[in-house]
Each structure stands twice: as C-alpha cells, then as structure tokens.
Amino acid sequence: MRVQSINSYYNYNMNKPVRTVSVPAFKGIFDSYDSKAIEYFDYGLQALDENSLLIATPNREKTFFNLKQYKDKIDVPILKTYILDVTKDLDKDWGHSVSNGFAVFKKQNEYYILNLEHMGMHVYKGEYDPDTSILQSGEVRKLENGMRIDAFMAFGREPFLFKRPSEFNTRKAERFLSVQDTIDATAHNAVAISKITAPKTEGKTKSRIFTFADIGGLAHVIEDLRKFVIRPLAYPQVFENVRLNKGILLYGPPRCGKTLLGKALANEAGIDFKYMNANEFKSSHVGATEASIRDAFKELEGKPSILFIDEFDAIGKKRDGSSNARYDDATVNQLLGCMSDLEKSLTTSFVIAATNRKDLLDDALVASGRFGLQMEIPMPNENALEEIYKVHSKNQSFGEDVNIKEIVTAMLENKFNGSDVAEMFTIGFFNALERMGLNQKMDAKTFNYNDLKSIRVVKSDLFKAIKTITSQKI
Numbered sequence: 001m002r003v004q005s006i007n008s009y010y011n012y013n014m015n016k017p018v019r020t021v022s023v024p025a026f027k028g029i030f031d032s033y034d035s036k037a038i039e040y041f042d043y044g045l046q047a048l049d050e051n052s053l054l055i056a057t058p059n060r061e062k063t064f065f066n067l068k069q070y071k072d073k074i075d076v077p078i079l080k081t082y083i084l085d086v087t088k089d090l091d092k093d094w095g096h097s098v099s100n101g102f103a104v105f106k107k108q109n110e111y112y113i114l115n116l117e118h119m120g121m122h123v124y125k126g127e128y129d130p131d132t133s134i135l136q137s138g139e140v141r142k143l144e145n146g147m148r149i150d151a152f153m154a155f156g157r158e159p160f161l162f163k164r165p166s167e168f169n170t171r172k173a174e175r176f177l178s179v180q181d182t183i184d185a186t187a188h189n190a191v192a193i194s195k196i197t198a199p200k201t202e203g204k205t206k207s208r209i210f211t212f213a214d215i216g217g218l219a220h221v222i223e224d225l226r227k228f229v230i231r232p233l234a235y236p237q238v239f240e241n242v243r244l245n246k247g248i249l250l251y252g253p254p255r256c257g258k259t260l261l262g263k264a265l266a267n268e269a270g271i272d273f274k275y276m277n278a279n280e281f282k283s284s285h286v287g288a289t290e291a292s293i294r295d296a297f298k299e300l301e302g303k304p305s306i307l308f309i310d311e312f313d314a315i316g317k318k319r320d321g322s323s324n325a326r327y328d329d330a331t332v333n334q335l336l337g338c339m340s341d342l343e344k345s346l347t348t349s350f351v352i353a354a355t356n357r358k359d360l361l362d363d364a365l366v367a368s369g370r371f372g373l374q375m376e377i378p379m380p381n382e383n384a385l386e387e388i389y390k391v392h393s394k395n396q397s398f399g400e401d402v403n404i405k406e407i408v409t410a411m412l413e414n415k416f417n418g419s420d421v422a423e424m425f426t427i428g429f430f431n432a433l434e435r436m437g438l439n440q441k442m443d444a445k446t447f448n449y450n451d452l453k454s455i456r457v458v459k460s461d462l463f464k465a466i467k468t469i470t471s472q473k474i
Ligand code: ADP
Pocket: 214, 215, 216, 217, 218, 253, 254, 255, 256, 257, 258, 259, 260, 261, 354, 377, 388, 391, 417, 418, 419, 420, 422
C-alpha cells in the first residue's frame, strides 16, 4: 500500500522536470530526526485547542508564506502556533524538499488538516485510493482516527499517523516544538483574531465587529482599500520598494459609511483601529492641540494601525495667514509634519481622515500628496441603496408583500443615506411588533417561541418607517 502511494505521487508529478541534486552529507541526522518528528507530532496534537495551530514544515519561510494564502481556510481564531520542523533534505531526483508543509487545527472538537504545499499530499485511511487520497494544495480535510498523513514524499519514510489525543497536554509540545505565542495578526487569520482580541469593553456591551460585507454600494472604494492597504499589509515584501500612501481622505455627505469603512478596514486588515473626533484634539491652551496631535501619531509607530480622524476639517481648515488664524496655522503645520514623518516611517500605519467639507481643508493637506488617496463616499444611488438594503435586511423576516425595488424607489425619492436605510429596518421592526400586538404579549409575559418565529416585517411597516424618517429630516 505504501509503495502504491509513492507510485501515485511520482505519476502525479510526472510532468515536473527532473533535476539531480546531491543529497546533503548530514542526511543521517535527519533520518533519525524523522522518527522523532512522528513522536513530536503527537505532542503537538495533544496541545491543540480551538485557538491553536500545529504546523509541520520543511521550510518555515515557504510554509508560512503559503499559510497566508490559505489563511481563510482556518476559520478558528489562532493565538498560538506549535511548529514542528520536519526533514529538510532534498529529493535527489526531483530537487525539491521531500516533505510537505501542513497545518492541523481543531474546531468543535474535530481535527482538520490543511495542505500548505503547492502540490498534493496524501491523507487517507485504510487502502490508498488515487482518487480520494490526494489532498490538494490549500485543501482542508477532516481527520479521522487512524488516518495516514503522508507528508514525507520519499521511500522508506513513515507517514504521520493521526490518533485523536486522549488528553489535552501542552507540556511536551512546549518542550519539543517551537511555539509562537502571538501570530502576527496582519499575516494570518486576521479577522478571526481581531474578533477575540478586540478590546473588551468592561461593563458595556461589546462593540460590533464590522467587515466589508457590512457595507453596501461602495465596492469600488473597498477594492481600492484592498489594493492600497490590505494587500500591502499582508504582503509587505511585495511592496517593499513602493512608496505607499499612508494618508487616506474619505469625503462626502454625513452618514454614508465613512466611519463604517474605517472600522471594517481595520478589522479586515487585522490591525488596531483608533477613532478620534478632530474636536478632541482641540485645546485653548497654546501648543496643546499640536501636542495631542503628536501624541496620537506617536501611537502609529511600532505596530501597524489605523488612526481614524472624523470631522477632520475641525483641525485641517485652510490657513489664511491672518493674525486671528495663527492658531489654525500651527495645527495644520503640525499635521503636515506628522504626516511627513508617517510617510517616512517603516511601520505600515495609516491615517484616515473623514470630512463632510473637503472644500474647507487646507490646500497643503489636500493637494500636497500627504493625503494621496482621496475617496469620495457619495450619497447612495439606486443600486447602492439596494445593496445597503440587502446588508441591513439580512437578519429579518419579511412578509411576501415586501418588494425591494418598490422600497428602494421610495428611499431614493426621500434622499436616504446609508444610516437612514439601517434606521428604516429598526423602526420597521418596531412597527411590526406593534401591529402584531406583540408588545402587549411581552408585557404580559405570554410572549413565546412561536411568537418570536412569527415576526414578519411587512410593506406597511417599512413605508411607515420611511415616513417617520423623512418627517424627522425636515
Ligand atoms: P459617516 O462616517 O459617513 O458619517 P457612518 O459610517 O458613521 O457615516 O454611518 C452610520 C451608520 O449608517 C453605519 O454604522 C451603518 O449602520 C449605516 N451605513 C451608512 N452607510 C452605509 C453603507 N454604505 N452600507 C451599509 N450601512 C451604512
């Protein structure tokens, strides 16, 4: 069976060029190391919990690079990684490393394997089957007791054998494997990590985590943010010699998603996010505004993060040079200085400035390239309203008379912004509770599971909500 698997491996790689590479002189050492690897693998399994990862790797740089590519396949938040270095010698016929990098993680008490090599490996139970045994690059498979993990693509090497550990024990793994305690959140599993490492607000309700999927109608802006921020953060080596814009200006009318974009961006990129309203910087004491700007920028040093400055015009107003504007001059000069330092800094941190009044901003801030990325976040048009509708209606049940096109038309006529759309669903829901007499049931404590399941927001609930919102606008 073992030989069959090897044959299949060579067939599988038939079209690869043959290169002859001499076997390293220290091969003997690695031979003995392999049998240890099998033992250490078990230690790694014993140490796995739902926030840790076991990596077997012949080449850390390559394996971790591939891990980044496939990070979305691991849908549990990883805080600790156990690394098992496996054989590093080269196959003498094929010229590549004779073992595969792979990851094992645990989810809901099951174990899964992810192939981290750019070629297939064999993971199978019982008889080897050429159709089902190959685990392709980036593929995930649930591990069953007794499965063989054929990571050593060479004759005479024992495959790893998956045995469900009978105990949870990190001691041996900590001793015999390398341990990475905190994974670089920007490199791996960013969304999941930030979900559990996001600062907990004690005593208060936890703040919601936003992703790009929570934003409607701004696909082009999101694509730009992926291009200029997310990918450079994830693959710094690719962008090493490119001057990145670290200042981003989001402008457009209020309540159309600027802050939402900033929060989602930080989360998607897996980096820290700090929200400040520009008015918080302001102080009547001489020099205090500049000092607080310097302090805020200081926090961007050291680790990648985003500083979001809302109502940026409050500190970035045009300098007019007149005597009573001296105060503003110093503030803008300080901002320019800080932006210039940020640009030179090796840390990939960003400042996102948001304003409803781009026209008020100082030319040096807008035109000097200090905010080289400027993105307009306009009032949503018909398509955007439809998308925002879909985002906010995701978790509600609707009556059959609700027609999205009809509602979108009404929203457009009433000049709805993104926030109005969200509000419409909230008010609409309360309208439904009232219409169905469920408020009284809740007060009388007769509200039951069937009532919960019966809630439907119908057309009239939504139109009533549109009316309420529109009347509040006037
Ligand atoms: P801004 O920063 O432009 O003033 P916000 O991002 O604070 O606006 O938007 C307020 C709220 O309105 C958001 O939290 C969200 O619920 C909703 N919203 C605004 N724009 C959008 C959008 N494009 N997609 C989905 N929801 C939106």
